[in-house]
Structures are given as structure tokens and as C-alpha cells.
Amino acid sequence: MSEPLLKLEYVNKTFQSSKGAVQALHNIQLHVKEGEFITVIGPSGCGKSTLLKIIAGLDVQHTGEVRLGGQVIQGPGIDKGFIFQEPRLFPWLTVEKNIAADLSLRDPEVRKKVDELIELVRLDGFQKSFPRELSGGMAQRVAIARALLRNPKVLLLDEPFGALDAFTRTHMQEVLIDIWQKNKTTMIFVTHDIDEAIYLANRVVILKPRPGAIRNIVPIDLPIPRKKTTTSFQELRLKVLNEFEKIEELELIDSSGI
């Protein structure tokens, strides 16, 4: 079997806060294959964002080892694309210039790649538009295209559709699956939404809080395109919900001191 693209081995992360030490992550062990789509879900404060920041190299103050393509992650870099909840575009630049960012559109290779990405994220006709002229979903698609321009080994998405209305969110999920199928980029996607987690993933990683740890990993073997109304989808939904209930029960036992 080929080596996983991304390997987390016994990752622990503790924050020092005014209330003392907070263990955000405990012994996280996760292997991700190239081209996999992983979603990460769990209650608030279970360490989802911390995990993503560690993979992004934005937080290297942890123990354990994180390797991407065999190399220990020592900081941020273009091999790790990051998409936030808000698109973080440059308001004074057009769509195509936002995607190119610090690269020149006069470079024919950049021009070609930007044009391909504009088509991939379905923004044909909006090349010269400014961010203020775009909807939330369109702006987020620009952010995705910008991240993909650098051919990252992994794309890390921290609740990228959290601020969108339900209709746009569903559309964006379809667009992202399409991008993933065409581009084959490895994706790690954090969400609070169980349906979204199942709809997108090859595997759903369920975290539990205090300390943040992997509770379970649920493989999703549904064919694509998926439909949220099918029985097999609903069965997986119940399975994930069940895990959440178990987490809640553990939390109640914890807080009652039993």
C-alpha cells in the first residue's frame, strides 16, 4: 500500500489560558491518502480549527508529528491551501487578479491556469468583476480558485460555507465535489453540519471535546452524485448522530462528576 499523503501521529496540543492549561487535542492519529476527501465534525470547542491550523503549519507548538508528503510540517506554505469561513479577497482587485494574487496574468502559464480555474469554479463571465459585485458563494469560489492556483498538496477548509444561506450552501457542496473529482486535490473540510460532512466525504472524522480526540471515523461509501434523501444516506446520518449522542452522554457524566 502507498504511503499516506498526510500523517498525524499522536498529536497533542495544549493552550495556556488565564484559566490554566487547556488540552485542545489529545493523541490525534490520522492517515490521509492522496486524493481523499476528509470531513471533520464535532461539538464546539473539540479542536477542529486547532487541528486544521496544525496541518496548515500555522501552529507548530504541539507535540507529536505531522508529515505532508513525507516531510515534517514546519510552517505554512503553498503546498497547503487554506479556505476560511469568509473569502478574504482583495476588494480592489478583479476576480482574475484575486485568483492570480502575486503572480502576473501577463505570464501565459498563469493566464492559462487562471482561465481553467475560473471555468472549474463556474465563474465564467465574471473575470473582470470586483468582489463587491459577487454573491457570498461566488466570492468563496474565487477563494477556492486562488488556493488551487498554487497546486496545493492539500486544501484545508474551515467551515467555508458556514456563512452561506441553505440554498447557496447546497450548491457550493455540489461545486466542491465537482472540483474535487476533476482536480483530485486532497481535502480536509471542517464543518458543524452532519449532512454536509456525509455528502462530501470519503471519511467523516468525529471529534469529541475536553480533550479534543477522535471519537470515531465513519467511512462513506456512497456513490457520487449523492442524494441526501436516500435511505443509505439517512442510515449514515443516524450513525453519525448516534456518535454525537454518545459524546453528549459522556459530557453529562463528566460534568456530573460520576
Ligand SMILES: Nc1ncnc2c1ncn2[C@@H]1O[C@H](COP(=O)(O)OP(=O)(O)OP(=O)(O)O)[C@@H](O)[C@H]1O
Ligand atoms: N489561542 C487559544 N488560547 C487558549 N485556548 C484556546 C485557543 N484556541 C483554542 N483554544 C481552546 O482550545 C479548544 C479547541 O478550540 P478550537 O477553536 O480548535 O475548537 P473548534 O472545535 O474549532 O470550535 P468551534 O466549533 O466552536 O469553532 C477550546 O477549548 C478552545 O477554547
